[in-house]
Amino acid sequence: MLVLGDAHADDPENRRALLAAYRQADADVALQLGDLLHYDLPIPTWFIAGNNEDFDVVAALRNGLVTNSRVDNAHLLASTAVDLQGIRVAGLSGNFAPTKYDRPRANLVGERRRHFTHEDVQAAMDLTDVDVLLTHEAPHGLPVAEEYDVGCSHVDDLLNALDPELCLVGHHHEHAETTFGDTRVVSIAPAWERYYSLDPDTLALSWSDTPGS
Template identity: 65%
Template sequence: MLVLGDAHASDSDRCDTLLELYRTLEPDRVLQLGDLERYDLPAPTWFIAGNNEEFDVIEALRAGDDLETTSNVHLLASTAATVDGLRVGGLSGNFAPTKYDLSRDELTGERRRHFTHEDVERAAALEDIDIFLTHEAPNGLLSYGYDPGCEYIDDLLEAISPDLCLVGHHHRHREAEIAGTRVVSLAPAWERYYTLDPETLALEGHEHDLSSDN
């Protein structure tokens, strides 16, 4: 199974890199960690929305609407799907303290990028999750001289107890064990791709020479 970090495919060079990975690797299934910005893809892809997306498209996918502009994309928004025999759940969006206590339908425009308490509560109710995808990191994974982790991701790891949690957004590879879960922050797709063994959940990173100069 192919696993990709942030793609930022609104950038033409990074879009070319993303599509070249699909063409070169010919994956049967793909997991992607947000900031995708390309919604017609060559292989079935389960992804979470990040903070950089086409939010009209994301809202349509949340609602289950069929769009002529999308193909092979499956949004995980406090929902779960079975992928190669694994139960994969995801929380879409990033955290904003001023928006968290609102209801989802109160978010408009670019503010639709955020998750709310409703989204977290729905995600916490997911059961039998093997892999959990999130755009925000838990505490204890990354440091910029401060910990950028989000307490609500900490709470979700405690509630869901997945075997593996994959994190986007931060554009750097880091690993830790948190609350009994192996947590991995992924490098972006233009720097590295990952392969996942569905039997063992072994995740392996691969450098590639498709990087954009941008």
């Protein structure tokens, strides 16, 4: 199973790197950790929305109303789960904004649709039997290099509720690892640097350099 980090594939060079990773990996299905920005994909890909997306496309995917010919094989995980190759994968789309968290999702408009709300977190907490959780925000304790304190208490709460074996995190454009309780947490490098393979039997991750990186 292919795993891809942030793509920012509205940029032509990043898009070439993304598609090169797909070709090189030659996988049947993929997971992607947000900031995708290109939704016409070679194989079925389950992704979470990041803080940089085409939010009209994301809204359409949320509501099952996609008619855009440039959207193919892109499946949104938004407080939902899917069974893939014998594992259950769930995703929380969006990032955290304290001024938006308590608002109804229906009240978020424009670029503010990038955020997750209390409704989204609660819906994710109601999921069961999750093996792998995808988030764009990190839980506390992830050792990535940022100019702010990394860690979102709502992601902490979600990990405590779901207790997945593995949590994959986007957003930080850096590979880093930690544990949160019994969960292994891995920040995924961007798609223009690396692509990863996830063994569905063991949940072990391996990675390779993206061609041309």
